[in-house]
Amino acid sequence: MIAQVIVEVPVNRTNRPFDYAVPEWLEPMVAIGSRVVVPFGPRKLQGYVINLYDAEESGTQEGAPSLLKLKEIEQVQDDVPPLTLELIQLAEWMSRQYLCTWVSALQVMLPAVLKGKTKKWLSATEQLLAGPPQQPGLLQELYWRRIEFEEAEKQFPQEIKQVPGWVKAGLVSFDYQVTDKITRKQISQVTLLLSDEELVQVLPTIPERSRRARQLLLLLQETREPMPLSDVLTETGMARSTLKGLEQKGWIRIEQVEVFRDPYANRTFAKGVKHPFTTWQQLAYTAIEAAINGGEHAAFLLHGVTGSGKTEVYMEAIERTLDLGREAIFLVPEISLTPQMVKRFKERFGDRVAVLHSALSQGERYDEWRKIVHGHVQVAVGARSAIFAPFKNLGLVIIDEEHESSYKQEETPRYHARDVAMQRMKNNNGVLILGSATPALETYALATRGRYRLLTMSERVGKRPLPTVHVVDMRDELRQENRSMFSRSLFSLIEDRLAKQEQIVLFLNRRGFSTFVMCRSCGYTLSCPHCDISLTYHKTNHTSRCHYCGYTVAQPQHCPECQSPHIRFFGTGTQKVEAELAQLFPGIRVIRMDVDTTSRKGAHEELLDRFRTGQGDVLLGTQMIAKGLDFPKVTLVGVIAADTSLHLPDFRAAEKTFQLLTQVGGRAGRHELKGDVVIQTYTPEHFSIQHATHHDYLSFYEEEMRHRRQAGYPPYFRLVLITFSHEDVPTVIRAADLMAQYLKPRLAETTRLLGPVASPIARIKDRFRFQLMLKYRDEPKLADLLAQATAQAQEWQKQHGVLMTIDVDPQVLL
């Protein structure tokens, strides 16, 4: 048998399968999707079996050496292959779609601990062992032990140059070892070895004073299951030595077994209660259910206003899918994978769910993922990369808040989970549901063209009204001499809610959570000496750090520019808001969520819990409080400054603002109490603010689409961003220029090629960045053309060190 293997060398030259013979003794272990160790040139590498074929029938595949010259697979790494044929083919599709190597697409599908690492060792040969070296040094060291090459380089920098000579002389040899980072957790467990009859005989022989032993035996008999040793000790209060005694009598067995780390081990989940559907929910669900039952591919856009009960529809669809013996994936944006959401799924589906999110340790993540591979669960809930859950009969994928930008991966492979989901569901004849109150323009446009079936839910559960939105023109406030950050109407509404003991959410529309250091005398900002970007202040150790290269400096006491001592960090402004609240409303209880208060692990959840249980009047925060939160007593939402995201140099700025205002407004009045939303702005006339005020997605959509058409942006045009980087400007410009000249004559008439221009972040890690932008409507040969470009760029990289990256459908143009 011959295996085709993709090796873990993520470059173009090796981006193809290599053929290996499968030795007979490994044949039962090797399958399509196996992770294997293979010799590759002089070294050993990890690889993935993508195909198996019979040598007798077909000889070796085209391009491979003859049968006799094939090397053999050396090892199989897992007892169950981590990949399915479907995922292997999906990875191939990704490599074409996103211009990445096949292996990098395969790797992104797997938990990080499975990635291979090759270690290079130096060891003595028989010849050296026969004649021990007299001089102290590397050779003598090697006589006693083998040494990792990297260590030898550090410890014997002088002698390392002689190693090739020693190899030739037959004194030492290299060997290579492939390892991964898998760790498996083990616990001791106690098993009863006695049958019921034997137990009856044994019990009377136990003396009265050993009632704990008796208790244990009965306990084990009752459950008929092995029990973790730690539980035994806490529940019976037995001493370890007593337990050993029972083992010696042959009544019980104590053994080490492997367990899956379970992040939710200490939690119990009540069985969830189903609420009856509203008419809107029922209509949507009926259409989805029909598609699920039909077993054909279908894709839906579920456009439901905030609070319309989309989650209930999702749950029902998942349940239906499981009933038919198929599996389901539920994707959420990273930040809304909250304990609340996990709880909801655990309550409904119990231990049939695996939860994959970034807060897990690598080991926990691996264990959750293994539940899927081993078929222990049928539902996967997680962020972006959970789209690759290795189910064998995947019937349903749901993407909640599908407009969220976190579904796009910003490193290679630069995939969009929405597109990958579509591809998987086409291949599996499955159903895709995209859900949002504010769909991405691209998505809605495809829905209007029939690529997604549009399902609308325009009413909240219980016919609760959408909150009343008040837009406040902050310029008026200034004219009225109100220089506070709270408008008069927001002020009086806060007063009102405090009196009624209802809760308030205040939202500061700032991008991300970053804070920077600026001199108040001369305006100098601390920036990275290697990247054109300002440093981010970290309160915990009073340092400023560069997000891109990790450069760190201590907080200066004086401005490096003008020596002024008035240099300080500017935060997201939440502290300032908090201070003013305290001043205006004495005794107000504010729960602040920002970088400072949520950096500790678990702090996020803790703060939300405090708010939920009424230990705060106001929840004050940035982006992170915009979505998913559902607190019954919140009846007022205030947006302090709605404009801040409006003036970003991004063609999606209006869309982002509309989405944010709609989402944050959706937090108010979700239950019995009616809600109000106050939006403070300096541009109340802007259409994204106006339409958000009226909860009018469609009008926003139409107006924004006109702008996109005019400016030639998605969804009318598709984009490809090509970025070049190099240490010096002339070289990088020359490369970008050459590429532009190569592409231009090969592109369709209607395609626009912009650039080269400097990237918005013109330098990262001391490398200058220039970019080209392709805007196109119909370019059937684009994938091939870009593949050619990639091959060319590979040469430039080797010869001149110019790096090129291609981002298909970029989300951020940085």
Place this chain on the structure above:
DNA sequence: AGCACGCCGACT
């Protein structure tokens, strides 16, 4: 990406 092989400058 590594690694080996191979062809030209500064040292014994």
Place this chain on the structure above:
DNA sequence: GTCGGCGTGCTC
């Protein structure tokens, strides 16, 4: 004359 610089080419 050799050691070692990194250009070139290959990896089943």
